[in-house]
Amino acid sequence: MPVRKADTLFPIVEASHNLKSLADEVHRTYFYKYPPLPVQWGQQISRKKRRSIRLGSYNHRTTEVRIHPMLNSPNVPAFFIQSVIHHEYLHHVLGAPHNRRFHQHERTFRYFRESQEWIRGNLAFLLGRRKNELRVPGATPVATEVKPPQPVQVSLF
Ligand SMILES: [Zn+2]
Numbered sequence: 001m002p003v004r005k006a007d008t009l010f011p012i013v014e015a016s017h018n019l020k021s022l023a024d025e026v027h028r029t030y031f032y033k034y035p036p037l038p039v040q041w042g043q044q045i046s047r048k049k050r051r052s053i054r055l056g057s058y059n060h061r062t063t064e065v066r067i068h069p070m071l072n073s074p075n076v077p078a079f080f081i082q083s084v085i086h087h088e089y090l091h092h093v094l095g096a097p098h099n100r101r102f103h104q105h106e107r108t109f110r111y112f113r114e115s116q117e118w119i120r121g122n123l124a125f126l127l128g129r130r131k132n133e134l135r136v137p138g139a140t141p142v143a144t145e146v147k148p149p150q151p152v153q154v155s156l157f
Contacts (some may be wrong), residue, residue, distance in 0.1 A: 016072050016079055023065070026085045030108070037092055039085055042066040049128040056084040058091040059128060065089070083115035 023039035042057070057066045065088040071081050086109045095103050107111060119126075 017076070017078060019067060019072070022078055022082050023085050026082050026089060028060070029110075030086060031089050031093065033090075034093065037063050037065050037089065039065040039067065039088075041069045041072055044069045051127070053126055056088045056128075058088040060091070060096070062125075063092060075122075077118060077127065079111035080115050080118050083109055083111060 009131060019039060019041060024036070027034075027036045027135075037058075053068060053070070055068045055071065058064075059066070065085060067081060067084055071084070087106060090102060091103050109115070
């Protein structure tokens with residue numbers, strides 16, 4: 001793969017998304033009737049393999065939105081981070097339960113379907129289980145989807 005020019009000019013150590021501009025766009029597009037919420041990366045706690053991951057959270061007391069710092073990676077598309085921000089904004093507007101109304105609103109996010117597909121294909125990566133770790137060298141890959149050895153749970157937000 002060719003090296004992008006920007007990478008050679010500005011080597012990125014902890015490659016970062018600009019969370020503020022991603023959040024601003026979500027606010028501008030979907031929630032402009034409400035004041036913008038503070039959106040921040042959460043704290044990185046551990047790099048160990050995990051069985052569950054909470055990708056985002058909304059604190060109804062402080063109205064703060066936290067996004068899991070693991071998503072601050074060039075491997076994660078911007079639209080996926082925005083789908084998490086959109087989800088947390090919906091908690092601000094609609095309340096806590098993931099009820100039918102909530103899911104209906106969730107689908108108004110432009111890349112809802114793409115985001116669902118992305119998390120399906122990248123759950124192993126997010127949980128610290130890279131797909132190629134599970135492959136036997138030389139063996140013909142039989143399945144495109146990797147089933148984690150233990151049941152895992154994504155707190156989709
Ligand atoms: Zn939620």
